[in-house]
Amino acid sequence: MINQSILMADDDADDRFLVQAAFEDNNIPHHILFFEDGEQLLNHLSTTSGDNAPSFILLDLNMPKRDGREVLKVLKSDKHLRSIPIIIFSTSKAPDDVNSSYFLGANSYVVKPSSYEHLKDVIQKISDFWLNTAMIPS
Amino acid sequence: MNLTSLQLLNRSLDERQLIWTIRFLFGISILLIIALSYSYHTINQELIHYSERVDHTQRTLIILEKTTSKFYQTIYHGRTYLLLRDEANKRAILENIRELNPLMDELDSLITPPPLNRRVKELDATMDQLYERTHVYWTDSTYSTNRQEQEALLREASVLIEQANRIINDLNKAETKLMHNRMQSRDNYKQQVYRYNWVIMLVALVFLSSSFILLDRELRRNNLYRIELENKVENLNRSNSELEQFAYVASHDLQEPLRKIQSFSDRLLLKHRHQLKDDALIMLDKINESAQRMQLLINDLLAFSRLVNPGYKAQQVDLNEVLEEVKNNLSETIKEQNAVIISAELPSLEAYPVQMTQLFQNLISNSIKYSKPEVSPRIAISYRLVGGAEIPDIKPAHKDLQFHRIEFADNGIGFSPEYAEKIFVIFQRLHGRDEFEGTGIGLAICRRVISNHNGYIIAEGQEGKGARFFIYLPLQPFIS
Numbered sequence: 001m002i003n004q005s006i007l008m009a010d011d012d013a014d015d016r017f018l019v020q021a022a023f024e025d026n027n028i029p030h031h032i033l034f035f036e037d038g039e040q041l042l043n044h045l046s047t048t049s050g051d052n053a054p055s056f057i058l059l060d061l062n063m064p065k066r067d068g069r070e071v072l073k074v075l076k077s078d079k080h081l082r083s084i085p086i087i088i089f090s091t092s093k094a095p096d097d098v099n100s101s102y103f104l105g106a107n108s109y110v111v112k113p114s115s116y117e118h119l120k121d122v123i124q125k126i127s128d129f130w131l132n133t134a135m136i137p138s
Numbered sequence: 139m140n141l142t143s144l145q146l147l148n149r150s151l152d153e154r155q156l157i158w159t160i161r162f163l164f165g166i167s168i169l170l171i172i173a174l175s176y177s178y179h180t181i182n183q184e185l186i187h188y189s190e191r192v193d194h195t196q197r198t199l200i201i202l203e204k205t206t207s208k209f210y211q212t213i214y215h216g217r218t219y220l221l222l223r224d225e226a227n228k229r230a231i232l233e234n235i236r237e238l239n240p241l242m243d244e245l246d247s248l249i250t251p252p253p254l255n256r257r258v259k260e261l262d263a264t265m266d267q268l269y270e271r272t273h274v275y276w277t278d279s280t281y282s283t284n285r286q287e288q289e290a291l292l293r294e295a296s297v298l299i300e301q302a303n304r305i306i307n308d309l310n311k312a313e314t315k316l317m318h319n320r321m322q323s324r325d326n327y328k329q330q331v332y333r334y335n336w337v338i339m340l341v342a343l344v345f346l347s348s349s350f351i352l353l354d355r356e357l358r359r360n361n362l363y364r365i366e367l368e369n370k371v372e373n374l375n376r377s378n379s380e381l382e383q384f385a386y387v388a389s390h391d392l393q394e395p396l397r398k399i400q401s402f403s404d405r406l407l408l409k410h411r412h413q414l415k416d417d418a419l420i421m422l423d424k425i426n427e428s429a430q431r432m433q434l435l436i437n438d439l440l441a442f443s444r445l446v447n448p449g450y451k452a453q454q455v456d457l458n459e460v461l462e463e464v465k466n467n468l469s470e471t472i473k474e475q476n477a478v479i480i481s482a483e484l485p486s487l488e489a490y491p492v493q494m495t496q497l498f499q500n501l502i503s504n505s506i507k508y509s510k511p512e513v514s515p516r517i518a519i520s521y522r523l524v525g526g527a528e529i530p531d532i533k534p535a536h537k538d539l540q541f542h543r544i545e546f547a548d549n550g551i552g553f554s555p556e557y558a559e560k561i562f563v564i565f566q567r568l569h570g571r572d573e574f575e576g577t578g579i580g581l582a583i584c585r586r587v588i589s590n591h592n593g594y595i596i597a598e599g600q601e602g603k604g605a606r607f608f609i610y611l612p613l614q615p616f617i618s
Contacts, residue, residue, distance in 0.1 A: 116404030
């Protein structure tokens with residue numbers, strides 16, 4: 001098991017299941033932690049120390065309690081947490097959502113694919129880029 | 139929908155009739171009032187004239203009476219003087235004669251009609267004669283008192299007096315008669331003036347009250363109409379915002395479960411393909427296919443609903459450029475199918491550019507898609523400016539406008555004329571999905587685009603003989 005983890009916040013259990021399956025099918029060894037809403041994610045991040053910050057966060061936009069936009073705002077204004085790469089992972093294709101996410105500091109925006117094959121491919125690409133291609137803060 | 143447009147038509151006809159009725163009534167009333175006022179004026183002038191004449195005659199009669207009285211006084215004093223030789227009588231005679239002169243002058247100026255005036259002159263002459271003949275008696279005290287001479291003189295004087303008396307009587311009679319006539323005329327005109335007063339008042343009253351009633355009725359009707367319109371606008375706004383909400387729901391909530399269906403069937407296939415029997419695999423395939431089709435439908439529905447509120451502004455669009463852009467977009471298909479597109483010079487107009495491109499692209503790709511097998515598609519685009527009256531089923535309010543008429547004619551498979559209206563309905567298709575792919579949104583979008591621009595789109599076709607689409611866009615755009 002690799003030390004650094006990947007976090008995902010999504011209220012949809014099916015989506016969490018499918019994403020986990022995609023990570024497994026792609027043989028990505030990272031530990032993935034799932035959260036059901038923004039509040040859980042923020043609570044988790046507030047208790048972790050700087051040493052084991054996650055490699056990246058997959059963040060859904062529409063969630064109960066604190067939604068993705070709010071979480072994004074909080075994270076990007078926190079001086080310790082703002083360096084964690086955040087990938088918005090949402091069903092919405094609306095230009096408003098895309099633009100406002102980047103405006104708030106999202107590192108990329110990916111629309112949830114509509115087939116599993118496609119999802120597996122997208123997860124492979126995301127991991128490949130953020131874990132192997134891009135340099136991320138350690 | 140049809141009912142309301144019929145009501146609107148009736149209403150507009152009603153209004154036209156009403157406007158002309160009001161104009162007609164107004165014109166008639168104005169003419170009547172002017173004519174009546176003119177007659178009233180003339181009659182009033184006559185009345186004033188006759189009143190003046192009556193005054194004049196009255197004055198003449200008074201002067202005539204004064205003259206008569208002075209004349210008889212003179213004669214009375216003359217006779218008394220002859221008998222008594224009293225100096226007082228003599229003074230009175232001279233006094234009276236002095237006063238008679240201006241009275242006679244006045245009579246002369248008052249009585250102007252020649253025959254009567256001649257009589258006045260005669261009277262004057264008679265009086266002068268009488269004076270000439272008799273004045274020596276009271277101016278010269280030494281004059282003979284011979285009785286015979288005196289009698290002769292008195293007889294001569296009597297004749298003259300008699301003559302003067304006759305003239306005075308004649309004048310009196312004539313003037314009295316004149317007075318009577320003139321008074322009658324005056325009273326006559328007075329009565330007419332009185333009648334005219336009433337008639338004018340009545341006409342004005344009828345005109346004013348009918349205008350008031352019409353105006354009042356129209357204002358109240360307009361008010362009702364406005365309220366009705368406001369309600370409709372409110373309903374329209376509500377349904378528009380509901381449609382927008384619906385678009386959001388379609389884009390997000392409907393796609394969510396769909397995505398799950400696809401993802402899980404995908405994963406099922408991926409993970410357990412080897413355990414599944416052939417018929418299970420076919421079923422899974424069907425599930426996937428249906429889900430994909432639903433995805434297409436939702437996307438189309440979304441595209442269609444986004445046309446309701448364009449969210450951007452209309453601008454000057456050169457349709458030739460639009461056509462070029464569309465040819466570019468479709469270049470692969472055009473090449474593949476050997477399609478030929480011939481276009482006349484097209485106009486520039488105020489429009490939503492993206493929507494115009496959508497319109498042209500849908501029409502042209504439709505023509506290419508529904509071409510005859512083995513025949514390369516040929517699309518002819520022609521243009522001319524037409525009056526609104528040429529467009530079938532046009533709204534009455536649009537009849538007087540001018541329209542750009544753009545015709546798309548192809549040599550494709552066409553369609554039966556009975557479907558000319560149906561093909562514009564969303565998701566309506568004339569062919570099975572195995573024959574031609576697609577959801578049936580293209581022409582619905584075309585119609586939506588055209589109605590966004592307050593225009594008309596009409597399809598004409600015959601099975602096997604190609605289709606023709608007519609687009610009518612108003613020359614003076616009124617899109618906000």
